[in-house]
Amino acid sequence: MTPAGKPRNALAGGIAQIGACGLFLLSILAAVPASLRHIRETVRQVWFVGAMSLTIIMTCGLFVGMVLGLQLYYVLSIFGGTAALGTVVSLALYRELGPVVTALLFAGRAGTSITAEIGLMRATDQLSAMEMMAVDPLAYVVTPRFLAGVIAMPLLACVFNALGIFGAHLVGVAWLGLDNGTFWSNMTSSVDVWKDVINGLWKSVAFGAVITLIATFQGYTTPPTSEGVAYATTRTVVFSSIVVLALDFVMTAFLM
Amino acid sequence: MPDLTPADDSTLIRIRGLKTVLNGKTIFDGVDLDIPRGKVTAVMGPSGTGKTTLMRHITGQLAPDAGSVVVDGRDVPRLSRGDLFRLREKIGYLFQNSALLTDFSVFENVAFPLRQHLRLPEELIRNIVLTKLQAVGLRGAAELMPSELSGGMARRVALARAIVRDPMLVIYDEPFVGLDPIALNQVVKLIRMLNDTLGLTGILVAHEFSAVKRVADQVYLIAAGKIAAHGTPAELAADTSPWTRQFFGGEADGPVPFHYPARDYALDLGFPEARA
Numbered sequence: 001m002t003p004a005g006k007p008r009n010a011l012a013g014g015i016a017q018i019g020a021c022g023l024f025l026l027s028i029l030a031a032v033p034a035s036l037r038h039i040r041e042t043v044r045q046v047w048f049v050g051a052m053s054l055t056i057i058m059t060c061g062l063f064v065g066m067v068l069g070l071q072l073y074y075v076l077s078i079f080g081g082t083a084a085l086g087t088v089v090s091l092a093l094y095r096e097l098g099p100v101v102t103a104l105l106f107a108g109r110a111g112t113s114i115t116a117e118i119g120l121m122r123a124t125d126q127l128s129a130m131e132m133m134a135v136d137p138l139a140y141v142v143t144p145r146f147l148a149g150v151i152a153m154p155l156l157a158c159v160f161n162a163l164g165i166f167g168a169h170l171v172g173v174a175w176l177g178l179d180n181g182t183f184w185s186n187m188t189s190s191v192d193v194w195k196d197v198i199n200g201l202w203k204s205v206a207f208g209a210v211i212t213l214i215a216t217f218q219g220y221t222t223p224p225t226s227e228g229v230a231y232a233t234t235r236t237v238v239f240s241s242i243v244v245l246a247l248d249f250v251m252t253a254f255l256m
Numbered sequence: 257m258p259d260l261t262p263a264d265d266s267t268l269i270r271i272r273g274l275k276t277v278l279n280g281k282t283i284f285d286g287v288d289l290d291i292p293r294g295k296v297t298a299v300m301g302p303s304g305t306g307k308t309t310l311m312r313h314i315t316g317q318l319a320p321d322a323g324s325v326v327v328d329g330r331d332v333p334r335l336s337r338g339d340l341f342r343l344r345e346k347i348g349y350l351f352q353n354s355a356l357l358t359d360f361s362v363f364e365n366v367a368f369p370l371r372q373h374l375r376l377p378e379e380l381i382r383n384i385v386l387t388k389l390q391a392v393g394l395r396g397a398a399e400l401m402p403s404e405l406s407g408g409m410a411r412r413v414a415l416a417r418a419i420v421r422d423p424m425l426v427i428y429d430e431p432f433v434g435l436d437p438i439a440l441n442q443v444v445k446l447i448r449m450l451n452d453t454l455g456l457t458g459i460l461v462a463h464e465f466s467a468v469k470r471v472a473d474q475v476y477l478i479a480a481g482k483i484a485a486h487g488t489p490a491e492l493a494a495d496t497s498p499w500t501r502q503f504f505g506g507e508a509d510g511p512v513p514f515h516y517p518a519r520d521y522a523l524d525l526g527f528p529e530a531r532a
Contacts, residue, residue, distance in 0.1 A: 121358075129355035132315060133369045133417075134341040 024217045027138055028146050034136060035143035042144040049110035049145070049212075050152030054159065056109050057102060061160035064101060065167025068092060072168075073176055082178055086187035089168040090161075094191065094200045098161040100248050103207035106153060107240035111215040114145050115236040118219025119229035127220075142220060146212045153208025154201045161200075199255045203248065210247060211240045268293040268425060268457050269314060274323035276309060283309050284320070285481035296451050296458040298472035298489075300465070302503065302512045305478050307461045308352065311427050314459070315347060316340045328424065345373060348418035348426040352433070354410040356402040356417075362389070363398040366417045373421075388416040391446055393439070407434040415443065419450060425457045426450065432464050440464075444471050465504055469493070477503060479512055 035042065068089050076082045118141060121127050127137045165187075172178040191197065215236045222232035269291035276283040283306040291297050299307050312318040313325050319333040326332070330343060356365050366385045370376060376384075389395040392412040402410060411434060418426055428447065432440050448471050450456045462468050468475060469489040477485040477492065477500060484499035485492055492500055502510030518524070 124358070125351050125353055125355035126357055128317065129349070129351055129357070131317065132344055132347070132349040132351075133372065134344040135368075135372050136341070 020221070021213065021217050024220070025213055028143050028213070028216070031136060031138040031143045032147070034139035035147070038140050038144060041140060042147050045144045045148035046152050049106075049114065049148050050155060053106060053109045053152070053156060056105055057156045057160050058163050060101065060105055061098075061163030062167040064097060064160075065089065065093070065164030065169075066171050067167075068097070068164065069168030069171035069176075073172055073178070082172075082176075083182045083186055085168065085172045085178055086165075086183040087190040089172075090165055090187045090191050091196060093161045093164045094196045096200075096248070096252075098157045098164065099200050099203040099207060100244065102153065102157040102160045102204065103211060103244045104241055106149075106156060106208070107211045107215075107237055107244065110149070110152075111211045111236045111240050112233045114149075114212065114215040115219040115222070115233045116229060118142070118145075118216060119222040119232050122220065122222060123224040123226070123229060137220075142216045145216055146209070149208040149212030149215075150205055151208075153211075154204040157201065157204040202255070203251050206247060206251060207244050210243050211236075214240050214243065266293050267291070268328055269459075270324075270326045271310075271313070272324050272326075274310075274313065274325065275321045276306070276313070276318075277321050278309070282481050284323075287323070287478070287481070287483055289476060289483060291457065291459060292474070293457050294451070294455045295473040296447060296460060296471055298460040298462060298468045298475045299478060300462065300468065300475055300503070301478035301484070306481070307478060308429055310478070311349075311429055311459065311461060315344060315349060315427070345421070346424040348421065348423040350411070350414050350418045350426070350428045350431055352430045354402075354407075354414040356405075356410055356414060358402050360402075361398070362394065362400050362402070362405070362413050365402070365413060366420050369417065369421050384420060385416075388420050389413075391419075392416045393442060408436060408439050411435065412439060412443065415446070419456075422454055423456065425459070427459045427461075429461045430463075431460065432462055432467050440467060447471050465489075465493075479503070 069085065072088050073082055073085055076084055076088070118127075121137075121141065127141065130137045130140060169183060173180050173183050218232040218236045218239075219229075222228045267290050269289075271287060271289040274284045274287040274289075287310075289310075299310060301307055309318065313320050314327060314332065316332045316335060324331060324333075327343060328346070330339070332340070332343070335343065356362075357368065360368065363385055366388055367381050370381050370384060386395055386398065389398055392415055394409060394412055394416070397405065397409065397413075402413070405413065411431065415428070415431060418428075426447075431443055431447070435443060444467050447458055447460065451458055460468065460472055472489055475485075475487065475489055475492050476483055479499050484503075485495055485497060487495070493504065495501075498511050501507070502512055508514040
């Protein structure tokens with residue numbers, strides 16, 4: 001193979017992967033009606049990918065909010081505008097940091113777990129066994145995890161935002177002495193529910209869909225070896241992070 | 257278009273002119289094979305000869321490159337996914353590595369096909385599952401998780417799951433591997449009993465000729481992509497062809513090469529003068 005042929009093949013392989021992932025998404029959507037028969041499995045997955053991610057989401061939300069509060073208080077104090085701390089922190093969290101950081105944490109916590117679980121099911125013939133028992137693995141295994149990601153992500157982003165604002169309040173009001181009424185009243189008068197909060201939640205829904213799509217696709221198509229599962233898990237984190245940040249830019253441009 | 261009418265009603269599976277090439281290697285080159293209804297047929301052959309691949313053709317997991325695979329009057333490679341799933345509901349499959357669902361207990365693994373396809377009262381599901389587990393000697397292990405089972409126990413649970421719906425056809429892929437002599441004897445008896453009492457058709461992929469002799473009505477020996485020998489266990493035991501002599505005699509020399517193709521042994525060991 002010529003040196004120029006390698007990148008061309010890699011590019012063709014990448015495009016083929018994106019195409020295969022698109023077809024996989026269509027298969028998932030087609031399997032949604034059948035997966036409603038396994039609604040308990042979807043609820044179980046919401047618990048696994050959502051409730052089990054709460055600790056990391058809450059802890060990180062709190063610290064991100066505290067750091068934001070500290071940094072913004074310092075910057076705003078230069079211009080004598082510390083009263084705007086609540087507004088700036090909440091807008092940053094609702095519009096960008098909440099959905100994006102939650103998505104990155106979700107990819108690391110739940111995305112990897114989904115890929116590894118489905119990959120090991122592939123490696124140990126559990127998916128083939130389901131096929132042989134006339135149970136569609138797309139409807140029983142993949143779609144419930146996809147739906148769980150779409151449902152859980154906006155809820156986790158809400159929790160992240162709430163803890164972030166609480167962290168900023170701790171630093172700004174309890175520690176640095178900003179007036180409590182000013183913090184809340186400026187925030188509530190400046191934040192628009194539809195433009196800021198709901199648009200941020202739309203982003204979360206899209207990020208949840210993209211991450212669980214990548215995670216399930218990587219797990220479902222992984223070579224049935226321990227090395228294959230390891231690579232697939234790594235690819236889930238890398239691809240999810242890149243796609244989330246790129247999609248965030250695109251969605252921000254359209255939602256502004 | 258393959259002839260979907262069985263030669264007579266006693267033939268459950270009819271395979272004609274089967275050709276399969278995987279990764280550039282010819283697995284089957286014109287295999288013809290009949291599986292009679294209500295009998296136990298053993299498929300034997302050297303490792304890597306395509307026995308499991310043949311089972312994958314029969315169950316529609318893999319389409320052949322040429323030839324027909326007709327199961328119960330249906331041309332499997334041409335079936336839609338829905339029709340294939342309807343056919344698979346009548347087939348029990350015991351995987352080589354058991355393939356138990358690791359999230360579920362032994363009980364739930366065996367109950368899984370019942371819960372997915374039938375609306376049965378919980379008490380009836382419980383009775384059916386415990387009956388099947390009793391048959392494989394593991395009723396007491398119903399609450400254990402797959403991670404708590406030995407390889408042999410996992411295989412017996414997988415066997416209970418394969419027969420839980422009393423299917424038309426049961427495919428046993430290496431059912432005797434990892435079983436102690438007591439469990440092996442019981443599994444042999446169970447396969448025979450399922451055939452004798454319920455009239456189930458069985459396909460047995462195995463290497464243990466001593467066990468196969470006790471349970472199988474007929475044996476196909478596959479080698480080099482073709483049917484090397486076919487007959488009752490007694491006929492194959494008495495057969496003097498080079499294939500059967502080598503396989504059942506366990507000899508390294510014969511038509512089936514023991515060694516994977518390689519370059520000269522002396523050259524590999526660094527003694528070129530030995531070949532000079």
